Amino acid sequence: MTPTGYFLEHLWLIPLFPLATASLMLLVGRRLRKSAVSLFCVGSVGVSFAYALGAVTQLLSAPPENRVVQHILFEWLAPGQMLLSSGQVVPFTADWGYLLDPLSSVMVLVVTGVGFLIHVYSIGYMGHEGGYYRFFGYMNLFMFSMLTLVLANNMLLMFVGWEGVGLCSYLLIGFYFLKKSASDAGKKAFIVNRIGDAGFILGILLTAVTFATIRFTSAGLTDTAANSGILQALDGALSAHALAAGAPVLTTIALLLFVGATGKSAQIPLYVWLPDAMEGPTPVSALIHAATMVTAGVYMVVRMNAIYRLAPLAMDVVAVIGVVTAIFAASMALVQNDIKKVLAYSTISQLGYMFLALGVGAFAAGIFHLMTHAFFKALLFLGAGSVIHAMSGEQDIQKMGGLWGEIPVTARTFFVATLAIAGIPPLAGFFSKDEILGRAFERHPALWIVGFITAGMTAFYMFRLVFLTFFGYSRADNHAQKHIHESPRTMTIPLMILAVLSVVGGWIGWPASLFGSNQFEKFLEPVMSSAGATESAKAVQESSTTEYFLMLASIAIAVAGIWVAYEFYRTKRFAPELVAGKMKGFYRVLFHKYYVDEIYDALFVNRTKDLGTLLGQIDAKVIDGVGVDGTGWLARFGSTLSMWWDKWIIDGLLNFGAKFTQLLSFPIRFLQTGTFSTYALLILVGLAILLAYYQQHLHVVLRGAR
């Protein structure tokens, strides 16, 4: 018995509200007043949040095994013939339908909830900016795309949302499009994401030809015979021994989908666009590039967890890429001076943690970290926006300092978020990160060690940021110093709410070893495939001694990271400049972000440009040169030839006739002088000759006359 209720029936309204206001803004937004824009755009996201809350509440009223609702609105792509890899021909169809299960519940609440807070914050932050309606129009369009992505009941509709968020990300990174760096960053994000999307769409196609469907599951649909899903098809293939764990096709699908995830979720090697994406307005960085869009890859992998569980090789790849990205990005965050860049590398690093969790099979832990990260990273970005707002646009932490007393609300909420990300119990980040590290330890101690070191680096760079920004003496110039002010209420209230969430958000996943019951993992359990059940059952029986030891180790390294940052930037017992000076080469490599951008430029970007130049040369030389110019030359040559023929043969014959006649007429021509008197004289002379010749006859005439 599937749960029912008003909000579940009207699931499709959740993405529709932001779409309606987005179209309103982009069509007639220019003529609306700012207050109307705020009311419509923030209001629609608020209504979406309310509907999402209602829908999830109604979903929760059902027993756990029945918590899935699926509505197909209409058939989106009409059935067409598709040749399966098994040789059968089946109709392929894609519908426009929404799926609400525990996994999408978490996502839809995070997206609408955090999204709503960030929208409220944007009223204050973007209040003095031009293009206010444009900003909110794009933001609402983003909300629509993101909600389509998380609520989609099939891969193709998910891909629509996936591309939609990519488009909005591009539009919003390049929001200040008059700035060259901003529009470049937008293009970079878009192009890098295209590479990942190519993998994703290949994964979708391979899934379609393997399983004959792209719908995630048939659960919640009445007619299961006509409405199969990937889960059911996979189960069928397993029981029929058509597929087995580790089958090459499953590994290929998993890896192709993961390529898509590395693009969207900024993992090695496609992470390069995210730091540049900080050119966008800060609320955009908070919403899209920290809390929601970049986690789409994590969500997608969890959504396909049934396939991943059967592809151990792909899982190992995901885990290794995740953990390497985590430590790689964290090391770059250590030396950045731009407040938003530090947070951007931190985001990449935390996303690495999430993929580490997915790679070791702890899908619930990955989603758990996704949620807590959304809270504290959104808070950090919004806090950073508030700091930038207070500092009149300054983003360099070397030029800040001493802001603790000046902007108390921002500073305190920022501090809470920093504690949360550093992994200090009992804040949100501790539980999620600790669970990931615990599960990584079970999989392989090496993964744990790297993640453990990253945790220490995280604590260090975050506290470096806090100490340089809020403590010590101010290094700002006089002009900026005079203008320091706390942000308006619309900005500080979202900060406070997010701070509360950053504290308590982790409590729903309170681990069993600490007298909790990990409600969160139980909640997500129905979504998780049973294929790897034996493995996870074994995992539950870990010794609690190891777990306590790992927890203590996590806390210890977090405290150590904070202590080192304190000694470096607060007491100045070690001068950071001295340490940097001692390891000059290493520092320079870190500061230049391992020269990855330069290497990519040299390897791919410039080669692509060379190819373009080469093709341009071919176009100019061969197509234009030989083809167009050659044809032109040929036509000119032909016409020259024809002109010569015309002139010398056709006209020549005529002229020859004329010349010949002229030659013949040579003596007679001189008689014709054109002068009247000559003719008159000739007439007279002629008359005289005639008269003289007929003299005798004249006599006769004259005689007769007489």
Added chain:
Amino acid sequence: MLPIGHYLFLGLALFIIGAIGVVTRRNVIVILMSIELILNAVNINLVAFSRLYGDVAGQVFALFIIADAAAEAAVGLGIIIAFFRNRETVLEDEMDLLKW
């Protein structure tokens, strides 16, 4: 009554004066006037022979020729005026458009 020879001589003299005028003068108006002289020489001949033979047809012819000369003078002068408007000349040696 004067013998016919005198008339004929006068006619011949007028004709020769007219012919010389036509051939030698450059001004087209003068040439036209010379042509009138030639016509008048013919008239004298016609009238003289008409008297000689007592046949009035000759005199009728002379009247026709006078009318004809008047019409011819009108047309000729019209042409000359039109020509003058185009070429700003009435000298016949500059009117060599008939050549070739």
